[in-house]
Amino acid sequence: xILIISDDNRGNWGPTLEEAMHLSETEIVRFSADxxxxxxxxxxxxxxxxxxxxxxxxxxxxxxxxxxxVCRSLVLVSPVVFGSVSHHIxxxxxxxxxxxxxxxxxxxxxxxxxxxxxxMNYYMVGIGDNLNEAECSAxxxxxxxxxxxxxxxxxxxxxxxxxxxxxxxNIVQEIIHE
Amino acid sequence: MNKSNIxxxxxxxxxxxxxxxxxxxxxxxxxxxxxxxxxxxxxxxLVLAMQKAGTIIISGPCYINTYPARLIELLELASIxxxxxxxxxxGIINGGxxxxxxxxxxxxxxxxxxxxxxxxxxxxxxxxxxAMLDGKPLEKHMNRKRIxxxxxxxxxxxxxxxxxxxxLYEEAQPPPGKLTTRIFTKFLTFLVVNNLKKYxxxxxxxNYYLRKQEEDKINGSH
Ligand SMILES: Cc1cc2nc3c(=O)[nH]c(=O)nc-3n(C[C@H](O)[C@H](O)[C@H](O)COP(=O)(O)O)c2cc1C
Numbered sequence: 001x002i003l004i005i006s007d008d009n010r011g012n013w014g015p016t017l018e019e020a021m022h023l024s025e026t027e028i029v030r031f032s033a034d035x036x037x038x039x040x041x042x043x044x045x046x047x048x049x050x051x052x053x054x055x056x057x058x059x060x061x062x063x064x065x066x067x068x069x070v071c072r073s074l075v076l077v078s079p080v081v082f083g084s085v086s087h088h089i090x091x092x093x094x095x096x097x098x099x100x101x102x103x104x105x106x107x108x109x110x111x112x113x114x115x116x117x118x119x120m121n122y123y124m125v126g127i128g129d130n131l132n133e134a135e136c137s138a139x140x141x142x143x144x145x146x147x148x149x150x151x152x153x154x155x156x157x158x159x160x161x162x163x164x165x166x167x168x169x170n171i172v173q174e175i176i177h178e
Numbered sequence: 179m180n181k182s183n184i185x186x187x188x189x190x191x192x193x194x195x196x197x198x199x200x201x202x203x204x205x206x207x208x209x210x211x212x213x214x215x216x217x218x219x220x221x222x223x224l225v226l227a228m229q230k231a232g233t234i235i236i237s238g239p240c241y242i243n244t245y246p247a248r249l250i251e252l253l254e255l256a257s258i259x260x261x262x263x264x265x266x267x268x269g270i271i272n273g274g275x276x277x278x279x280x281x282x283x284x285x286x287x288x289x290x291x292x293x294x295x296x297x298x299x300x301x302x303x304x305x306x307x308x309a310m311l312d313g314k315p316l317e318k319h320m321n322r323k324r325i326x327x328x329x330x331x332x333x334x335x336x337x338x339x340x341x342x343x344x345x346l347y348e349e350a351q352p353p354p355g356k357l358t359t360r361i362f363t364k365f366l367t368f369l370v371v372n373n374l375k376k377y378x379x380x381x382x383x384x385n386y387y388l389r390k391q392e393e394d395k396i397n398g399s400h
Contacts, residue, residue, distance in 0.1 A: 040217055040248045041241065043191050048370060052379040053386035069387035082290040084244055084283070087251035094241045099385055102370040104363045109356065111275060111363050116385035138286045145243040145280055 002175065003067050004030040006077035007088040011161055013077045013127050020168050024176040029067055033088040036060035040091055047098035053116060055098040064092060069099055073121040073154075073175055080128035080158065083138025093146075100150070107151065114151035121178050122147060122154035125171060129161050153178075184210025185231035187224070189238025189249040191217050196272045196308040200329070201237040203316060204270075207333050208235070215248050225256045233266040234297070235336065236288065239308070240273030240281040245288075253291045262296040268336055269301075272308030276354050276362065278347065281306065301342035303332045306351050324350040 002021065006014025018030045037060045046056045055061060068074055076092070078085035085093065101114045124143040128135065136158055143156040157171045186205055190197035193214055201212055210233075213224060228234055238245045256262075271284035285302040292299035307320055319325045328350035335342040354362060374381050383389070 040191065040246060042217065043195075043239070049373050050377050051386075052374055052377065052381075053383075066387040066391055069385050070391065081250065081254060082257075082287045082294065084250060084287045087247045087254055090241075090244075090247035090250050094247050097242070099387070101381075102374070103367045103381060104370075105367075106359055106363050109359065110277065110353075111359060111366070117388060134286075135290060138283065138290060141286070142243055142283045145283060149243060149275075149280060 001027045001029055001067070001071045002073045002075065003071035004028065004075045004077060005033050005064065005089065005092055006030065007034050007079060007086045008032045009034040009086070009088065010079050011127060013125065013159070016168070017075070017077060017125065017172070020172045021176060024172075026072065026176060029071075031064060031067075033092050034086075036063070038064075038088075038091045038095065041094040041097060048100075048102040052102075053098060055095055057095070061092070061095045065095075065098060068096060068120075069117065071120065073123060073178060075123040075125060075175060077125040078127070080126040080131055080135055080139050083135045084142060085124070085126070085139075105151070107148070110148075112149055112151055118151075120152055121175075122150065122152040123175055124154070124156045126156065126158045127161055128158065131158065183232030184208050185227055185234045186210050186212045187228075187234065187236045187249075187252075188212055188214045189236060189245055189252075190215075191246075191248075192239075192313070194313045195239065196305070196311045196313055197237040197239050197270070199311070199313045199315065200270050200272065200303075200305065201235065203329070204235055204237075204333050204336065208233075208336055210235075215252060217248060221252050221255050222259075224252060225259050228256055228265070229259070229261045231265055233268070233336065233339070235268045235270070237270035237272075238284065240271050240275075240284060243280055244283040245271065250287075253287075257291065257295050260295065265297045266300050266339060267292045267297045268332075268342065270303045270305070272305040272311075274307070274309030276306040276351070278304045278306060278351055300340070301335070301344065303329060303342070303347045304351075305329070305347070321351060 008014050078089040101116045126139045186201050188198045269285045269288040271281045273281040281304050289299045371381050
């Protein structure tokens with residue numbers, strides 16, 4: 001399953017990407033994070049202790065966590081906000097800690113962590129018009145660090161909102177053929 | 179620096195954690211009021227206070243390589259409301275990992291926010307191994323000999339209202355060597371595994387949400 005979680009507050013990128021993927025043989029599931037009620041992570045540490053692997057905050061994140069736990073590819077679609085993702089998408093990312101493996105390991109000489117299920121692909125699609133070099137490189141840097149600390153494979157894409165069909169199709173090809 | 183004009187924002191949901199401790203260390207010297215980012219409800223009042231401040235210092239934890247969602251929400255709202263007039267902005271970010279590059283995105287994000295909204299970015303401080311401190315004084319940091327003077331120099335830069343260079347925290351925190359990395363990894367893993375065992379959990383077990391779906395499938399097929 002390919003899971004798309006998008007912030008469609010300032011555009012319609014999630015549905016557009018979903019539509020562009022409709023020929024894929026893989027099941028596509030999509031959620032608009034901005035339409036869900038998701039509270040911020042409270043750093044209660046329950047998911048790495050008492051309720052290992054389970055987030056105790058009862059809100060719409062409980063719809064997403066079982067899907068993220070099984071998906072082949074997770075695609076986060078967000079406007080680029082100060083070189084980061086928007087707060088709607090960041091809330092999802094922070095709360096995903098429940099799906100992490102709390103143990104540490106060494107990779108390329110550095111301490112990293114991983115996900116509880118190995119093999120998930122992790123993509124990030126940033127949307128923004130006339131982004132400058134600093135914004136783009138910050139966005140790419142964030143995703144690169146995410147991939148490292150979560151020990152996952154994946155790619156980052158940056159799209160202009162005037163949506164060029166070719167670049168959209170390239171992204172779709174990369175994701176569905178992984 | 180006008181002491182009455184200082185605003186300190188703690189972006190951690192933990193009021194007695196490392197972000198708060200670092201901010202309190204700053205506050206002792208700079209004065210000003212600490213605002214804990216409310217985890218629910220409106221952020222309007224906080225934005226209003228930011229607009230009125232002369233110097234803003236934000237301290238927060240590193241969650242998945244940058245600041246937590248709620249701080250990004252504050253920055254997004256502040257950007258919509260606008261009305262900034264050159265407020266000086268300093269940032270502090272602390273994370274569990276003993277590296278700078280894993281947390282540095284937080285400061286880059288604040289810099290871009292400042293540049294796009296007529297605030298004046300003055301630099302910041304990245305602190306590694308912040309989780310082990312868990313709110314305890316900086317003097318308990320593993321690397322205290324270098325960290326304490328560097329952080330206190332950062333505070334002096336705020337007081338003097340000058341730019342604080344990245345080299346200050348970079349030079350104080352060289353990445354750990356191979357042996358330390360191995361020992362650190364084993365030690366941290368020992369701590370988390372012990373904690374899980376205390377609650378009767380098996381660290382090797384598949385994730386709760388996976389298990390639950392498997393169980394539901396089996397029950398459903400019966
Ligand atoms: C949801 C979540 C995500 C985290 N992600 C990271 C991370 O990517 N890198 C890291 O070094 N530490 C990470 N941490 C650990 C915190 O940054 C660390 O515990 C920090 O010291 C907390 O600061 P505080 O005491 O001010 O809350 C994370 C913690 C939580 C709760």
